[in-house]
Amino acid sequence: MHSNETRGEARSLSPICDFVRAYAAKDPVRLHMPGHKGAPILGCEALDITEIDGAGELYAAEGPVAESEAVAARLFGCPTFYSAEGSSLALRAMLYLALFAGDRPRRARPRVLAGRNAHRAFLTAAALLDFDVAWLLPAPGDSYHACTVAPADVAAALDGPDAPFDAVYLTSPDYLGHMADVAGIAAACRARGVPLLVDNAHGAYLRFLSPSRHPMDLGADLCCDSAHKTLPALTGAAYLHVRDAALAGRAKDALALFGSTSPSWLILQSLDAQNPILDALPARLAAFLPALEAMKTRLRAAGYAFVGDEPMKLTLDARAAGTTGDALAAVLAREDIACEFHDPDFLTLMPTSWNDPADLDRLEAALTAFPRRPAIPEAAPPFVLPARRCSVREAMFAPRVALPLGACAGRVLATPAASCPPAVPIVMPGEIINPAAIARMRYYGIEACAVVRED
Ligand SMILES: Cc1ncc(COP(=O)(O)O)c(C=O)c1O
Numbered sequence: 001m002h003s004n005e006t007r008g009e010a011r012s013l014s015p016i017c018d019f020v021r022a023y024a025a026k027d028p029v030r031l032h033m034p035g036h037k038g039a040p041i042l043g044c045e046a047l048d049i050t051e052i053d054g055a056g057e058l059y060a061a062e063g064p065v066a067e068s069e070a071v072a073a074r075l076f077g078c079p080t081f082y083s084a085e086g087s088s089l090a091l092r093a094m095l096y097l098a099l100f101a102g103d104r105p106r107r108a109r110p111r112v113l114a115g116r117n118a119h120r121a122f123l124t125a126a127a128l129l130d131f132d133v134a135w136l137l138p139a140p141g142d143s144y145h146a147c148t149v150a151p152a153d154v155a156a157a158l159d160g161p162d163a164p165f166d167a168v169y170l171t172s173p174d175y176l177g178h179m180a181d182v183a184g185i186a187a188a189c190r191a192r193g194v195p196l197l198v199d200n201a202h203g204a205y206l207r208f209l210s211p212s213r214h215p216m217d218l219g220a221d222l223c224c225d226s227a228h229k230t231l232p233a234l235t236g237a238a239y240l241h242v243r244d245a246a247l248a249g250r251a252k253d254a255l256a257l258f259g260s261t262s263p264s265w266l267i268l269q270s271l272d273a274q275n276p277i278l279d280a281l282p283a284r285l286a287a288f289l290p291a292l293e294a295m296k297t298r299l300r301a302a303g304y305a306f307v308g309d310e311p312m313k314l315t316l317d318a319r320a321a322g323t324t325g326d327a328l329a330a331v332l333a334r335e336d337i338a339c340e341f342h343d344p345d346f347l348t349l350m351p352t353s354w355n356d357p358a359d360l361d362r363l364e365a366a367l368t369a370f371p372r373r374p375a376i377p378e379a380a381p382p383f384v385l386p387a388r389r390c391s392v393r394e395a396m397f398a399p400r401v402a403l404p405l406g407a408c409a410g411r412v413l414a415t416p417a418a419s420c421p422p423a424v425p426i427v428m429p430g431e432i433i434n435p436a437a438i439a440r441m442r443y444y445g446i447e448a449c450a451v452v453r454e455d
Contacts, residue, residue: 013071015064016272019055020047020265033262049265058082058263059256068272075278076207076241078216079248081255082271083224083238084263087201088121090224090240093254095125097242098167098195098222101250107166113157114169115147115180119199120416120423122169126392127429128258133392134162135428136170138383143345144426144440145175151184158192171199172215175422176315176346177308179203179213186219195221204239205230205312205352208281216241227271230312231278232354234270281353288353295364303372307346314349318342322373335366341422343444345380380443384436386427390452395429399453405441408433411451417441 012018024046030037038046049055056063065082073080083090099110110131114122116138126133136157138147154168168189172180182198189196198215200206204225207214215223223241227233240255242248289311296306296314305320318325329342337359341348351360389395389412400414411433416425426444427437433449441449 012067013276014272015067015071016055016265017269019064020049020269023049023052023054044266047266047269050262055265058084058268059252059259061252064272065268068268068275071275072239072271075275076214076216076239077212079242079245079251081240081242081251082268083240083255083259084236084267084271085238085259086228086236087199087224087226087238088119088124089255089259090238091119091121091197091199091201092125092128092258093240093251094197094222094224094242095122095129095131095167095169096254096257097247097250098197099129099131101247101254102195102244103246104166107164110166111162111164112167112169113154113162113165113194115149115171117145117147117171117174117424118169119171119201120425122199123392123396123416123425123429127396128393130391130393131166133428134165135385137385140382141379142383143176143380144383144444145346145422145424146178147171147174148178149180149185151181151188154185155188155192158188158194165194167195167197169197169199171201173200173202173206173308173310173313175202175341175348175424177202177310177313177348179309182215182218182220186221189221190219197221198223200224201226201238202229202313203310205281205285208278208285209311210282210286216243222247227274229350230352231274231281232352233274234264234267236264236267237271239271284353291357291360292351295360299364299367302368304367312350312352314351316347316349316367317345318347319345319376319378321370322376323370324376328367328370331370332363332366335362337363337366381436381439383426383440384434386431386434386437388431390430392429395452400450401453402448402450404448405438405446408449408451409435409438411449411454414450414452417446417449 032052033050036045051057056065058065112131113134116135136149170180186196198220200215200223204227221243225239227237228235242251305317307317308315318328324344325342325347328347329339340350395414413427413429413431426440427433
């Protein structure tokens, strides 16, 4: 058992794991859910329990989960809550908290100012919570994954004709590894009394850099992190961080509003078990990141270019190397190297310090062996903001029909046409699909859309 001496009393750093291991060690008669009764079908069933007596509940304020969350809160330096359903759940909860749980005066329809590169889960939150969205637009030439907005852009929008807003919502880092100026944008929001929410799904590890580059340390009010993306946690493990104490008191209710009543106890153990490991993460990152940066420098010398400034992500600009991200992914796949994401323009790789150093050697060898060619000038068709016909909720809850892309011009998009990864839509539900959007979707391989039925 890991323990932490606090005011003379020994406190476990992994209370959820301690409980489940002690329970499994007794080899009890399991007359509760789940139905596998601990039988080793996958191999992990003995540790897969549900909210039995003593285990407590994920959404209760006491018991092993709350104790473990207190450990995580110390590590992150702010009130921190677990999600066993990814950042998808945590970001719905943070939008609910920002728009409906505070004591700010309520408007009939809350309005959120959001970066256009929002993940599909943001759209489902807009549908469920029925808020309006005004978009911060990408810079010309930005990929649809990116939305490089400066503090002055946010300030201008907050003071502009679409104001007032109830929250600002940013995705940082984005799928390609661009990081927003969260500190500057937080200052602009604070000066106008508008909370800043950050989808930090890709950046849980930023807290453990020296100095921290985590959004909560840079001034965000609410933030979600997918622990499973960059920390050694099981898929589905995520955090919700809340600055304001009163809102933190509502966080579990907010998560319970959208979450399952049967959260995965394996995922909760994974979050719990990694807390003591996170204590040592700064040293681990300090050893890992220079090696990664050195490899990037060698690959640059070999003719590759990278986009983004997130330290742990490798996003290759495939066009600059005379190829496509899809072709590079196929080259790596032949070497049994599996990437995170690829499209015509980019190849995204997400190494962590849990990769074997030999993994990076294999990657470098495969990329170096691939012949670089003259840069391909072709670029994605430009973005033209589609006109909006109705709210996200109206569009997502409307009767719909699937149409081939060529038949979609002038129709209202019903549900995001965005596969995962990266699950970033090009057209948003409720918007009228314009010819530029069709050209852009075709470029990215989208062949059909669900549109609102007109009959
Ligand atoms: C930017 C972004 N936000 C949110 C999510 C949702 O996170 P999760 O998969 O943890 O639910 C993702 C998932 O890929 C993402 O890329």
